[in-house]
Amino acid sequence: MTTHASQTKFGKLAVALRNLKRNSFRTTVLVSAIAILVALLIFATFFTMSVSSTIEKASNRLGADLLIVPVGARDFAQEFLLESKQKSFYMPKEILPRVREIEGIESVTHQTYLETITGLCCDVAQAQIIAFDQHSDFIVKPWLQNSIGRALGPGEAIAGSETYENLGLELLEVEKTIFNKRFKVVGVLERTGTGLDNAIFMTEADLEQIVAGGSSPLKQDQISIIFAKIGRDLDPYHVGLDVEGNIIEVDVVTRREMGSELLRKLSDINKIFVLSTVMGAILTVFLVWAIFSAIANERASEIGIMRAVGASESHIVRLFILEVVLLGVLGSLIGTALGTYLFMSLTKSFSLLRDLSVPVLSIRPLPAYLLQQTLIGAASIAVGTGICIAGALGPINRIKRLEPHVSMKGSLLCRR
Amino acid sequence: MSQVEISSLNKVYTVGGEQITAVHDLSLTIEKGDLLAVVGHSGSGKTTLISMIGGILKPTSGTIVVDSTDICTLDDAQLSEYRNRKIGFMFQFASLLPVLTAMENVLLPRIFAPGGGSNHHRRAEEYLDVLGLADKRHAFPGELSGGQQRRVAIARALINEPELILADEPTGDLDEETEADILRLFHQLNREKEISFVIVTHSSEIAAECRKRCRMSHGVLEQEV
Ligand SMILES: Nc1ncnc2c1ncn2[C@@H]1O[C@H](COP(=O)(O)OP(=O)(O)O)[C@@H](O)[C@H]1O
Ligand SMILES: [Mg+2]
Numbered sequence: 001m002t003t004h005a006s007q008t009k010f011g012k013l014a015v016a017l018r019n020l021k022r023n024s025f026r027t028t029v030l031v032s033a034i035a036i037l038v039a040l041l042i043f044a045t046f047f048t049m050s051v052s053s054t055i056e057k058a059s060n061r062l063g064a065d066l067l068i069v070p071v072g073a074r075d076f077a078q079e080f081l082l083e084s085k086q087k088s089f090y091m092p093k094e095i096l097p098r099v100r101e102i103e104g105i106e107s108v109t110h111q112t113y114l115e116t117i118t119g120l121c122c123d124v125a126q127a128q129i130i131a132f133d134q135h136s137d138f139i140v141k142p143w144l145q146n147s148i149g150r151a152l153g154p155g156e157a158i159a160g161s162e163t164y165e166n167l168g169l170e171l172l173e174v175e176k177t178i179f180n181k182r183f184k185v186v187g188v189l190e191r192t193g194t195g196l197d198n199a200i201f202m203t204e205a206d207l208e209q210i211v212a213g214g215s216s217p218l219k220q221d222q223i224s225i226i227f228a229k230i231g232r233d234l235d236p237y238h239v240g241l242d243v244e245g246n247i248i249e250v251d252v253v254t255r256r257e258m259g260s261e262l263l264r265k266l267s268d269i270n271k272i273f274v275l276s277t278v279m280g281a282i283l284t285v286f287l288v289w290a291i292f293s294a295i296a297n298e299r300a301s302e303i304g305i306m307r308a309v310g311a312s313e314s315h316i317v318r319l320f321i322l323e324v325v326l327l328g329v330l331g332s333l334i335g336t337a338l339g340t341y342l343f344m345s346l347t348k349s350f351s352l353l354r355d356l357s358v359p360v361l362s363i364r365p366l367p368a369y370l371l372q373q374t375l376i377g378a379a380s381i382a383v384g385t386g387i388c389i390a391g392a393l394g395p396i397n398r399i400k401r402l403e404p405h406v407s408m409k410g411s412l413l414c415r416r
Numbered sequence: 417m418s419q420v421e422i423s424s425l426n427k428v429y430t431v432g433g434e435q436i437t438a439v440h441d442l443s444l445t446i447e448k449g450d451l452l453a454v455v456g457h458s459g460s461g462k463t464t465l466i467s468m469i470g471g472i473l474k475p476t477s478g479t480i481v482v483d484s485t486d487i488c489t490l491d492d493a494q495l496s497e498y499r500n501r502k503i504g505f506m507f508q509f510a511s512l513l514p515v516l517t518a519m520e521n522v523l524l525p526r527i528f529a530p531g532g533g534s535n536h537h538r539r540a541e542e543y544l545d546v547l548g549l550a551d552k553r554h555a556f557p558g559e560l561s562g563g564q565q566r567r568v569a570i571a572r573a574l575i576n577e578p579e580l581i582l583a584d585e586p587t588g589d590l591d592e593e594t595e596a597d598i599l600r601l602f603h604q605l606n607r608e609k610e611i612s613f614v615i616v617t618h619s620s621e622i623a624a625e626c627r628k629r630c631r632m633s634h635g636v637l638e639q640e641v
Contacts, residue, residue, distance in 0.1 A: 010519075010520055010523055010527075011527055012527055014520070015513075015515075015516070015527065018515040018516060019515055021515075022514075022515050302513050302514075304472075305507075305511045305512075305513065306513075306524065306528070307472065307496070307499075308470070308472045308499060308505050308507070308511075309499065309500065309505065309524055309525040309528065309572065310496050310497065310499045310500020310501070310525050310528040310529065310576070311496060311500075311527075311528045312492050312493045312495075312496035312497075312528070313492050313496075314492075314493070315496070315527075315528050403472070403473060403474065404472035404473075405467045405472045405473035406473075
């Protein structure tokens with residue numbers, strides 16, 4: 001018989017589900033409230049974690065203890081390296097030996113940044129050019145090694161991983177013209193998770209030729225940034241102060257300071273998140289409480305009947321908790337999905353996230369990432385369900401104590 | 417062997433500072449297999465009495481000894497189990513859960529019964545068939561007539577095979593034919609399964625068919641044997 005399956009399943013769960021179905025409007029309101037709250041929670045958590053971990057990873061991956069830039073370019077440098085905003089800033093190359101002389105500095109390398117100009121000079125879309133010194137370089141080398149396994153030759157360029165996609169360089173080994181000089185794009189740099197992903201790399205020697213040709217706005221012997229490694233056990237902050245003290249033309253950013261501006265913005269946003277989540281939680285508890293108070297009164301006689309046919313107080317509580325948990329879990333699941341979706345889709349419209357050089361989801365090794373997301377999801381479901389239970393506990397406790405005879409009679413008399 | 421032994425039972429309701437004595441110093445013995453009718457005017461305390469016997473209302477004083485245990489001393493879990501396993505209750509008013517089908521209402525006491533047993537579905541179907549509700553198994557209470565709802569409540573009272581059925585004006589708003597059917601069923605269950613019955617009724621005809629009769633007036637019980 002077809003009905004038999006549904007009959008065998010009849011139990012507390014079936015009763016709870018029927019009760020949820022009986023007033024679908026009320027159920028929808030509760031589920032939506034919890035879903036919105038959980039979505040907010042998920043979104044806020046993802047947002048915060050992504051931004052801070054992206055900044056941390058990016059600054060670690062650069063592999064330099066100090067960033068030395070022209071005075072006033074401190075923010076530009078960070079914006080380029082972390083947020084991939086195109087920036088140009090220059091200082092004379094003669095600063096380089098002066099940095100090298102400072103105590104504690106172990107090795108230095110420099111890069112020169114140049115924005116391409118779409119039009120006559122170049123046949124690549126607008127991008128940032130990075131010229132690096134192959135002899136001293138320790139920033140690009142590890143990535144280069146992984147991509148083409150050798151140094152970059154004269155007339156060769158390599159594209160950052162994002163640039164490759166953005167510029168539509170489908171074919172490797174293509175010829176490109178950059179500032180009237182022919183370049184062979186020999187490969188794509190592995191993803192670095194920094195602003196380097198959005199640049200096209202060439203050797204300093206090639207850049208010098210471009211500068212000599214006069215087709216770029218750049219002057220001879222200008223560089224943009226010096227990366228420095230310091231001796232073990234030295235405090236980057238103090239070495240940085242030393243550098244700034246000795247060379248007034250530069251500003252220094254330590255690895256730890258990198259992204260501090262972003263993190264400051266983030267902590268303000270976090271306060272707003274925390275405040276709205278807490279307020280949302282309080283409102284939701286109140287909503288659940290109000291609705292379950294109404295439900296408890298409405299069902300007084302039914303509860304009396306159940307008690308009369310053998311339900312104990314704890315049976316009644318369990319039935320209600322089951323109903324509440326179903327609501328909470330359903331709302332939390334929807335909220336988790338909604339929050340994740342919002343995060344994914346809004347990532348592009350929040351400048352703080354959009355400008356981060358790496359797609360936030362590509363940072364971690366996948367299993368760890370999935371584990372983390374699962375934990376966040378589970379925690380959110382626990383919070384959503386917990387809030388539901390917190391709101392419903394009062395009314396449930398009130399109703400379970402009624403003597404069956406009284407609760408039955410009370411509302412039966414009202415009804416008839 | 418006496419099944420239920422009630423001694424010096426009192427119930428005083430307090431409503432807004434005023435005290436109403438609904439049952440006064442009542443003693444009664446129900447033997448196994450009894451078919452007892454309780455008659456009396458409205459407000460004489462009949463519902464109050466069987467509610468206390470059924471464990472859904474705490475007496476103000478007195479004892480109700482069932483199987484050598486005073487049910488007034490049981491805790492909530494024990495008392496609930498007593499209601500679930502030993503008592504079948506038929507209430508004065510419609511008492512089905514509106515969100516459950518006839519079948520599910522019949523099975524409701526099973527939800528609260530400690531595990532075991534698997535033929536409840538078959539039994540529930542049988543009872544509904546016997547009560548003429550074979551085609552109403554999946555109907556909701558709102559789709560049933562008053563008489564049909566009562567019969568579902570009877571099937572529900574029987575599902576856990578109780579030892580004692582407490583029926584509070586079970587045929588109060590039914591037509592004579594249905595009333596006769598139900599009474600026939602009670603007599604049959606009483607005979608074949610040795611289920612004891614306490615039937616609260618207004619009808620002297622029903623009372624006349626019962627083996628024992630009592631009358632309540634103003635909370636006091638008069639045996640009429
Ligand atoms: N829950 C209650 N609270 C207060 N008074 C009640 C309650 N139930 C019954 N009574 C009162 O107790 C008396 C007996 O009622 P009841 O047992 O319902 O009588 P019957 O079933 O014989 O009509 C009546 O006076 C009634 O008003
Ligand atoms: Mg009554």
